[in-house]
Amino acid sequence: MNRATVIFFGAFFALTLSWAGLLLSNVRSYGVLAPYFDDTENKAYPSQVPGLAARGAQVYADLGCAYCHTQQVRGGEPSADLARKWGGRESYGRDYIREERVLLGDLRVGPDLRNFGVRAPAAAELYLHLYSPTTVVPGSTMPAHRFLFATRQIAGQPSPFALDRAKVAVPAGSEVVPTERAQVLVAYLMGLHDGYDYPEEKQKNTPPKKAGEKKPETHTPEAPKK
């Protein structure tokens, strides 16, 4: 075997090993996590994503909200996520198993949205936030998404979803209404909530409390690789 062949197979072997070790093993263990069926509630968690919200998730992906917003609540040191009320508990792998595309996000330009549904304002306010963030949050650097709205003549009854005329500039006789994409996006955002605490994860993450110890380790940085 000449040197080039050795390098070729060596690289192949090294990469395949990392693939098998990191991906395949996780597909076979973590990737088969099943929804948890709660007997007392007679319901499975996480619950199915409703159709409207699933379409909203696609809008969330095509507009790239995930470059500014994470969807992963972190517990433990050194995180303040729980103190910020971004969630009642840290996120578990099981929370995501119903999602078609998992977008954890890797940069927090804006707040984490994993449990936004809990703190979400009324739909009208959320539409306004998307249309003109600075109107709702002065100084916001969130981009305006005016292209998710249409300005149209009022014909007959004004739309119940139309933006508040007192807050946005609208030509007389017209109204600004959310397009369908804005509606499904808002449905998605309002539905973001990991409300259920799975017994298995809960137990793993809350070992018997010792005096003076606040929070369990969520990862072991120096654990052996194999």
Add this chain to the structure above:
Amino acid sequence: MSAYQQQLSPAAPVAESGPADAAVRWPVLFLLASSILWLLAGSVLALIAAIKLHTPGFLADCEFLTYGRVHPAALNAFAYGWGVNAGLAVALWLMARLSRATLPGGGLLIVAGAFWNLGVKLGVLGILAGWSTSVPWLEMPHQVVPLLLVAYALAAAWVVGALRHGSSPRLYVSQWWLLVALFSFPWLWATAEAMLFFGPVRGTVQAIVAAWFAHGFLLLWFTPVALAIMYYLLPKLLGKPIRAYHLASFGFWAYVACAGWAGASRLLGAPVPAWTQAAGTVASLMLLAPLGVIAVNLFGTLFNGGMAALARSNVLRFVGMAALFFVLALLRYAMMSLGAGTAIQLSWFAAASDYVVLYGVFSFAVFGAVYYLMPRLVRRAWPYASLIHAHFVCSALGFILAGVALSLGGLKQAAELSRGVPFAEVTAHTMPALQLATVGGLILLVGHLVFAFHFVKLAFCPCVRARAAAAPVPAELLRTAPELEAAS
């Protein structure tokens, strides 16, 4: 004094321009010209994205230029347009040269390159039009990926063919790195696409796949191409063989063995199994061993050759910078994989670390390679030394400004986020860093415009051609250089 003469010290080896260069001339020119167009497109898109971060009103009503689209479009133009085109061009040239190959079929390579560029164009336009997958580094709609993979395979097969049919009996360290890059990228990419889009895996395993790919792309494509350039050009320019060459093989294998695992460290603190995160940490720390060895090779050679050469050679300055950034990049990843990294991972510091690889390591090395190889390829000297210098100053200044701003701003952001500082204040405190990054991006764009202008002038301008035709080919381009790269 022409730029070309300036790069050569009297003591430095003179490089040759032989039949191997002639055989790859047109494919390399084609790939380089395309890559430079992508570099410009990527720089403009990145600048738009950078401005939007502190001035969200800028082009706000253009849906296709909203931040969540223009940012991934910039990244993909940069990675797949500039990165892969330029990487292939340099790999082709280096491999042909080091293997002494004069393989026919350059036309096929141009066809493959054309399809690659068509695919990337569709991909980037697809992102802007709303078909982005939103998975970092893999945003191009997956429908174009098969086309891209076929085009890539054609080009890469040619490069490997050059190795097989070449007449050189030896395999120099640069060739090892090129082989790894050429092979790893399609492996990583095809696997990640399959596991994310064609038959999606479930839950946060998707995040592990994405992290494995992103890190692999950076550490097993961009970095190896850059290392191949450094291992080739440092001895060439300094007239000294690689210091401690016998260690290079250890550095290579240790690096290749760890790099694939290191990606898991991007998920420190994320909802993925703890052992996976730990594996990433261990691999990121273990990479420090090959880092040390490679640094001894590169900086040993540099110091051995005399730092004074840095002042004389523009090419050397680019390559030396790339070597420095290589050390910095791996140190940053190692640092982020430790405990405190949990917070840093979600800050601008982490983003900046990836840019260190993409720009600091890869792009600087490729700029150096292009300045070195073009005169040998077209047998003309660069018309203006001052423009090479201007490009270097812009690239170094712009990148360091943006990189330092984002890194310091990111550390502050991470600290404040984990201390529970009100979110609006954290945002306000990152603004100066984002504004400085825009200034840096603007300076980079100027540098790239200078580079593109100079490239066009050298490659295509009739007056430069005529002048060169009248004068004899510089003797340096015809003589054979000492065979430093054969030391194995």
